[in-house]
Amino acid sequence: MQYPCGIRVLFTICAHSVLVFECFGIAEVRMKGIVFVELIRMAEAVLGEEVVDEILDEAVLETDGAFSAVGNYPCKELLTIVEAVGARTGLPVEALHVQFGHWMFDRFVDGYPAFFEGKADGFHMLESIEDEVHVEVRKLYPEVELPRFDTERLPDGRFKMVYDSERPLHHFCKGLIESCMAHFDQAVHLDMRDYTANGRYTAEFLIQKAA
Amino acid sequence: MFLGDTIPTPTTEVSRRRYDRQMRARQEAEGLLEAKSRELYEANQRLQKLLDTLETAVKERTQELEEARSAAESANEAKSVFLASMSHEIRTPLNGILGMAQALQDSGLSAEQEQLVNILRDSGTLLLALINDVLDISKIEAGKLEFEAIPYDLSDLRDAMFNHYRLRAEEKGLSFNVSLSDAANTRIIADPTRLKQVAGNLLSNAIKFTETGFVTLHIDMKSTCAGDPVLVLKVKDTGHGIPQSQQPQLFQRFSQANASVTRMHGGTGLGLAISRHICELTGGSIKLRSESGAGAEFQANLLVKHAPETEKEEPAPTQAADAGISFAGLRILAAEDNRTNQIVLRHMLKKAGPPALTIVGDGEKAVQAWQQGGYDMILMDINMPVMDGMEATRQIRALEHEKMLDPIPIVAVSANAMVHQVAGYLHGGMTGHVAKPISRDKLVNAMQAALAQCQRSLE
Numbered sequence: 001m002q003y004p005c006g007i008r009v010l011f012t013i014c015a016h017s018v019l020v021f022e023c024f025g026i027a028e029v030r031m032k033g034i035v036f037v038e039l040i041r042m043a044e045a046v047l048g049e050e051v052v053d054e055i056l057d058e059a060v061l062e063t064d065g066a067f068s069a070v071g072n073y074p075c076k077e078l079l080t081i082v083e084a085v086g087a088r089t090g091l092p093v094e095a096l097h098v099q100f101g102h103w104m105f106d107r108f109v110d111g112y113p114a115f116f117e118g119k120a121d122g123f124h125m126l127e128s129i130e131d132e133v134h135v136e137v138r139k140l141y142p143e144v145e146l147p148r149f150d151t152e153r154l155p156d157g158r159f160k161m162v163y164d165s166e167r168p169l170h171h172f173c174k175g176l177i178e179s180c181m182a183h184f185d186q187a188v189h190l191d192m193r194d195y196t197a198n199g200r201y202t203a204e205f206l207i208q209k210a211a
Numbered sequence: 212m213f214l215g216d217t218i219p220t221p222t223t224e225v226s227r228r229r230y231d232r233q234m235r236a237r238q239e240a241e242g243l244l245e246a247k248s249r250e251l252y253e254a255n256q257r258l259q260k261l262l263d264t265l266e267t268a269v270k271e272r273t274q275e276l277e278e279a280r281s282a283a284e285s286a287n288e289a290k291s292v293f294l295a296s297m298s299h300e301i302r303t304p305l306n307g308i309l310g311m312a313q314a315l316q317d318s319g320l321s322a323e324q325e326q327l328v329n330i331l332r333d334s335g336t337l338l339l340a341l342i343n344d345v346l347d348i349s350k351i352e353a354g355k356l357e358f359e360a361i362p363y364d365l366s367d368l369r370d371a372m373f374n375h376y377r378l379r380a381e382e383k384g385l386s387f388n389v390s391l392s393d394a395a396n397t398r399i400i401a402d403p404t405r406l407k408q409v410a411g412n413l414l415s416n417a418i419k420f421t422e423t424g425f426v427t428l429h430i431d432m433k434s435t436c437a438g439d440p441v442l443v444l445k446v447k448d449t450g451h452g453i454p455q456s457q458q459p460q461l462f463q464r465f466s467q468a469n470a471s472v473t474r475m476h477g478g479t480g481l482g483l484a485i486s487r488h489i490c491e492l493t494g495g496s497i498k499l500r501s502e503s504g505a506g507a508e509f510q511a512n513l514l515v516k517h518a519p520e521t522e523k524e525e526p527a528p529t530q531a532a533d534a535g536i537s538f539a540g541l542r543i544l545a546a547e548d549n550r551t552n553q554i555v556l557r558h559m560l561k562k563a564g565p566p567a568l569t570i571v572g573d574g575e576k577a578v579q580a581w582q583q584g585g586y587d588m589i590l591m592d593i594n595m596p597v598m599d600g601m602e603a604t605r606q607i608r609a610l611e612h613e614k615m616l617d618p619i620p621i622v623a624v625s626a627n628a629m630v631h632q633v634a635g636y637l638h639g640g641m642t643g644h645v646a647k648p649i650s651r652d653k654l655v656n657a658m659q660a661a662l663a664q665c666q667r668s669l670e
Contacts, residue, residue, distance in 0.1 A: 053229050066232045068240035070247075
């Protein structure tokens with residue numbers, strides 16, 4: 001069956017979102033291989049192949065670091081690789097997650113520009129994750145448990161988004177939000193507060209116009 | 212500080228470890244894709260199977276429907292044929308009854324006998340009207356109702372309706388009037404029989420259901436938005452009216468306002484359905500304005516054509532039928548197989564002349580008798596044993612042509628009186644046609660017309 005272009009793009013984007021957001025929800029969830037491929041691609045772009053090879057050789061990975069875009073792999077392998085990159089480079093893991101968020105957002109924009117059309121601004125785009133993207137993801141993968149993204153428009157043009165998941169990927173999420181606002185040419189100040197407790201990762205993002 | 216501050220250049224050689232990793236990822240991807248491909252293939256097979264099943268089901272269902280439709284159609288066709296042949300079969304003895312009633316009337320009766328014969332004739336006429344209604348509705352259902360298109364003066368319609376219904380209205384003590392607007396005082400192209408049928412049905416109903424007051428028919432000409440001429444027949448009465456709730460089913464066949472009406476007034480309930488169909492077949496409509504207890508107004512709109520202005524009426528040779536017409540000395544050959552009809556024919560012609568009448572029982576005998584010569588006209592039944600009237604006519608015309616004889620007028624006398632059938636008779640060499648059951652007026656008119664036509668063609 002041939003879907004109209006827009007719908008097809010939406011489905012594909014949703015599949016990506018699964019890769020990105022799936023790992024927030026289920027303990028032993030297997031993420032789409034494209035995320036791992038993109039993570040390694042980013043690492044290679046900035047560190048070079050040899051360094052990445054060494055990192056992958058040293059890390060303890062079920063997969064031995066062999067990922068294909070069409071496979072599915074345990075979510076914790078992603079965290080392990082990011083940690084290994086951090087250990088190797090001496091960079092904080094959180095900053096790496098943020099950077100990976102930037103990278104993935106760019107992949108979305110490059111691959112599926114049509115999906116962003118019709119969105120008035122970054123807030124509109126963020127609001128559509130819960131109401132449009134996740135709705136479609138659930139149609140494709142009924143069993144998936146997704147993180148929650150509660151959004152709220154506050155007085156004075158401020159915007160609040162609360163991330164709630166079983167996976168510690170709130171910094172990755174921060175990277176996505178930053179890129180999203182930049183994409184819509186919105187100069188903002190983003191404040192993240194971490195409310196993580198009892199193995200439940202919760203973060204509140206407060207976005208306001210840059211002074 | 213972020214990742215990416217330094218960008219190393221890729222090396223030209225690839226390590227064994229990297230190669231192994233890439234190979235493993237590739238094999239895994241190929242395995243996954245192979246499995247996915249098989250899955251898709253199987254799903255596609257299942258869909259194909261489902262599609263085949265569905266197509267077969269659709270084919271079977273279509274065939275079933277087709278069979279059901281053709282069964283229904285042939286049943287309906289059988290019904291139409293049955294109705295047509297029954298009505299033909301009923302008309303033949305009816306011809307005898309009506310003909311004998313007329314013969315009796317002509318035989319010098321006492322006042323009391325005259326009254327009895329009148330009842331006999333009226334009942335026969337009513338029965339004939341009912342049969343005609345049934346035949347009409349079966350023709351309408353079969354899509355075979357035909358319309359003639361001949362010039363007709365609407366003042367004739369006014370006169371015919373007035374003369375026909377005045378007595379009936381007066382008998383009930385109703386005031387009765389038929390009016391013609393200035394616009395309608397004109398000549399149109401239409402089927403006069405069908406116009407009279409619609410106006411007659413409406414008037415007959417109005418008189419039937421009105422106890423006191425008046426019944427009127429107003430004939431008018433209007434035009435549609437597109438400028439086509441419309442004949443408007445408006446029948447008003449002061450009867451008990453028709454409640455709104457019963458109006459919708461009024462124009463359905465076999466339906467009267469309610470069952471008690473049927474018990475009280477009789478009738479088949481076909482008249483309004485036929486009238487509606489006639490109006491609609493011309494492109495017009497029929498409307499009813501009525502409230503319970505406040506009389507009713509029916510308006511029939513029929514699309515007609517204006518007759519060309521220049522065409523001047525030829526003095527019809529068929530006007531005064533009964534009185535004064537004489538066929539004395541005329542030698543007539545009649546082919547008619549039915550004994551009763553033979554007697555009817557003989558009585559009908561007794562008052563007109565009478566001519567010298569020879570009757571034979573089939574077409575072959577008619578051809579033989581004609582060959583012996585000495586006849587001025589032939590009255591030809593259509594359905595006869597041995598040789599039918601059409602074949603006999605064909606043979607006579609062929610012989611006339613061969614021997615260079617003047618054509619003899621041949622009048623078809625038949626109960627098969629549909630427009631295309633009559634056209635077939637004329638095309639087959641007949642000079643004219645008269646429909647059974649025959650009345651003397653119709654027969655005499657048809658004979659005169661045939662004589663006149665043959666004379667004209669000789670001049």
